[in-house]
Amino acid sequence: MAPPLSAAESQQRYRARRDADPERRQQYLENGREKWKRDREKGIHTGINDVSEREKRAKRKKWREAKRATRAKARRSQDTPPATPDNQPETGSGPPRQRRQGEKRTRIGRRKLQRDMALLKAQLDREIRSKEKWKKRYSRCKTSSSSPRAVVNRMLQKQKVTPHVRKTLTFHSALVADIAQAYKTSKRETVKQTIAKVTCGKLLKKYRLQSFAFSALGFSKKRGKSYGDAELTSFQRKKSSRRAESKASIRTFFLRDDVSRMTTGRKETITARKRKMQKRLLTDTLKNLHRRFASESSDNVSYCLFCSCRPFLVVTPTDADRATCQCKTHENLQFMADTLYSRGLVDSKNLEEMADRTVCATGIKICAYGDCGECKHTAYPTLKAATMETIQVVQWLVEKIGEEEKKTITIKKEMQTTEADLIDNFQDCLFKFRKHLFNIRWQYGAYRQLRESLQANECLIHIDFSENYSCKYHKEIQSVHFGGSHQQATLHTGVLYTNGQTVPFCSISPSRRHDPPAIWAHMEPVLAMVKTKYPEVERLHFYSDGPATQYKQKGNFYLLSSEPFRQGFKDLSWNFFEASHGKGAPDGIGGTLKRSADRIVRLGEDVPDAFTLFQKLKGLESTVQLFFVSEDDVEAKTEVPALTPIKGTMRMHQVISLIPGQIKYRDISCFCQRLDGQLDCACFDLKVATLDGVPVPPPTQTPPTQTPPTENRETPWRPEEVDSKYIGDWCVVKYDDDVYPGIIMDVEEHSIRVKCMHRNGVNKFCWPSPRDDVSWYADDQLLCLIPEPQALNKRSVQLEKSTWKYMEDHYVN
Template sequence: MLDRDADLNTFQRKKSSSSLESKASIHTFFLRDDVSRMTTGRKQTITVRKKKMQKRLLSDTLKNLHRKFGSENSDNVSYCLFCACRLFWVVAPTDADRATCQCKTHENLQFMADTLYSHGIVVSNNIEEMVDRTVCATEMKACAYGDCVECRLTTHPTLKSATEEIVQVVQWSTERTGEEERETITLKNEVQSTESDLVSKFQENLFKFRKHLFNIRWQYSAYRQLRESLQANECLIHIDFSENYSCKYHNEIQSVHFGGSHQQATLHTGVLYTTEQTPLSFCSISSSRRHDPPAIWAHLEPVLEMVKTKCPKVERLHFYSDGPATQYKQKGNFYFLSTEPFRLGFKELTWNFFEASHGKGAPDGIGGTLKRSADRIVRLGEDVPDAITLFKKLKRLESTVELFFVSEEEVEAKTEVPALTPIKGTMRMHQVISVLPGHIKYRDISCFCQRQDGPLDCACFDLKVATVNGVPVTPPNQNEETPWRPAAVDSTHIGGWCVIKYDDDVYPGIIMDVEGDSIQVKCMHRNGVNKYLWPRPREDVSWYAEEQLICLIPEPKALNKRSERPT
């Protein structure tokens, strides 16, 4: 009897030890990057029993992951035990966890890096670390912009030579649709390529990515330093348009719910920083759906009047925003920022832009908070049919967010502006300075080195001067066969013909893609005097800086099957 009890105890101990090993292997499995991914948000955490962990999101259902675990491990682990051993911070993703508004430049390069890493060609798929290995100094503008002679031609090392094996790589691409191909859509496609071609394209895009990454880091660093060193006469205003709120009723008839009867309200959100008070959140609400410069400054006018009232010492304004070409980064906004603040009594102004697709910040949280509050009002039985009702009912909540209402008439009153001159290099600039009405200065990145005891317009980083209210530069009728150069090249020009300057020579080609201040062009090669043909067997598709674009041209006329002549 004693022997049997001893054997039973031994068996139970062995079973317990095996169970602990299984649990440890399950924990390790759940923490693998191919099973769950780490979230990046500072507030995306889970706390259980005073243990706070960063949330991880599962990449598949628990049943499929259980099958995957069973195929990789000899332990016969039941589905119940597998689910019970899931770590509390590893959770299934929800709709709110869906990653939106991602950067196309980051995503496409990351897809390439993942493919090369999976084929054992590169040692890592961390694109930021890969960039840092190819420059002398990560904090130097010359290295990032390709002006440094030491690292201008540096490429990322590979572990082995690339072959001609065909590989699949996912890429976001823009395509033209419609009968006359006037509409553009963005699709996520699988593209075939050889390993050697993929390595060449990756090295080329990694070089271009240096500048993009440097601008992201520099602009956020300048933003933090400015916030920490504000003076009594300065004010920092971080602004952004929130996604329009769709007004709704608590009870809706079918034709309203499924039709187009819902009105929308524009929300322009921001945070105000001064030395005299804690950060002040604000939001202006309007029934006007315009997001252009007249609307921007109609939304900003009550905010600036509030600054004059609450902070009378403020004479210098610093704006921070993202840089969409239809809203903040365009000649209309340059005109208003060099006139409106002076009219209200301010003496100096800077407008700073975050890098393209990387302008998220505190204003986004304000918009989300207000829209959740409005949805709560509707759930409790009240109607929010239009913008003015939305404003009144949010105002009634006595929120800490300062609310303003901007009527459509106030927006339309700002639309009368003089003829404006486009500024070459608009998409490259990240700081605009105005110390004189009607005049601006601008540069590629922000600089505040002399702000404490000197002027805002220091000469750092090739500061340029421009006048915004001069003779207008407008394109001619595109039906006429006349070359012209737009003030800024954007996605509307994809599919059009242009002339690119490279190594003191010019080449006609088709614009394939536009990202920030870079243009991808498929170029033709010279074949005699003023004659060009498509190169064979390999297309000449490369990225060029915006300043290399000489002009846009009509589609050339073909002389024969292989040659074409631009007119």
């Protein structure tokens, strides 16, 4: 006996019989069309043109998916054999009895599961409805208790009052609730002050309702009394507290050169709120820096506040910020400390903390230098006894190349040693590291103290050689790009600090010399600028790093004891940072100028040599004062004669020269009697050395070939012949019976290219906008050369009074 047919099978056979009869098939289709027309008239079915664009896209997407499924089904049907026809005989080759019984049990099981699922679904729906009901009731009870109407009902306690009274009380409750909510959710101080001013007037005070209003509206009595009689348009700022002072001191601490080092790369920048700054990298972890700040400051600042006050330009170094100027002393000792800490021999791997625990006091020279009797032989304590087990430690070492040639390279090598030998070596290196760490802290501390206490007759000059800039073209041929045809420009950067002003500067030269004559050739225009703009300055303080081939050598000592006196200065001091720890503001200036030069090249201009680089950067109107030093200026500098080396040159960190031909030096810098006019105090074993053969000519004006004579004359002047050495100087040209100050951009035979300013008042000039006024003028149209105008505001400048008077008397109509 055949099994009973399912509903789907019955419907399938019905459709087959219907479609087999053409008349019944036609009648079925006609009924379907009539029904669709009726549904269309009733609005049940809508056409594709009667729906929105979004519904059109959805329908068409569904049609595409259906068509895709139909095609896939057709492809599958072609790959499979035809199915067994439905009208096969019920006997003979039908399915076996076991299969038919199994299918029957499966159908019965599925029906039972469907019934169970329906029952469980109905039960779940009832539980969900019950939960939502009680949730809603609880919400209504919770909100109704504090609603304005509920407040009024509790206030009246079912007393009979007129509708007008009830409505007035309800309005009062609703208004108070709105004001309290607005005050509570407001995040701006001005909004809270406005609410307090509006709601706390004189009438509340008259009827003694202030306390009632404060509690109802949700703000304090102090705020209500402070803003009760104030105008609505005036707002008060919160008074600065000690917390604000602590935040300022934290920001200043992060910007110190011994806490974060300035990056020098042209791409090492960071931007926040449209401010692009040179990035500074932290020299230690934030926790260690917080401990140092807590030890130096009396403010009890939490670690969270300390981290939140970090300036945006000070960042923690990452793998991308690979440090390439690390201190060898620090790195080798840190490798040892890390190895000992990993093996459980010491309880810390912070070098500064470990060094401080081996001295009596961290700020005393005799303790750090090992001259103190109490801490001279103090060693860092170990947690357990060292063994003779072989271990490995990484170190930076110098090795020779070959046996005959005297060439060396520095490599990072993994060495084998024992725990006992590593402990002994670590204690010896830590003893030397105390001196190194003390010099770092002391020199940076003296530098900060000097900057903050400069007098009117002093200036501080922090200088350093930046990495040479490789000049380039906007478009280059292959032999230039891959060959050695690129010229290099030397950048000598620095920052000049006076009593109230900070002037960044940079001198550019095609000469690649970095020796003492080249240093003072770069410094000559800077000292001339100091003598012109700050005539009251008589004392110079130099700060730099201490490379033996540049600043810290006998040749530089020879020139510093003669050149400043020739310029007219009375005395000077040259201070050196500790070795490998001389990063500072000049490094950021070099990165800024190189980035500007690369931007010029990207915009389609060529920078083939140092002079073009100077011209292009000069035209950007940067705040950095630029000077050009030619190769002739460097070669013309006084050559250093044969001198006897000064004993202890590598240990000295301060050199003082008060009279020509004589220097005084000591191991660390000291300015304890500087405010009294004395630099050569007897502190820290001051020594004296005399340099023979130092020429000391009388102070004279700077020759015109190096500094424009206009800066040393009382009135403007005009040279007999204007050539390329005056490019970048300020001048005045005459055009249509009017005068215009500007900058000389180029000189070609008898023509001069000048970028001019426009007049916008009496002795007031500004740069034209939106286009620059750059034109060629004849040689006779250049009236005179003038000093650089002084800034009046962000837009306008003015000429010096003597210069403007001269212009009025001779040229201005």
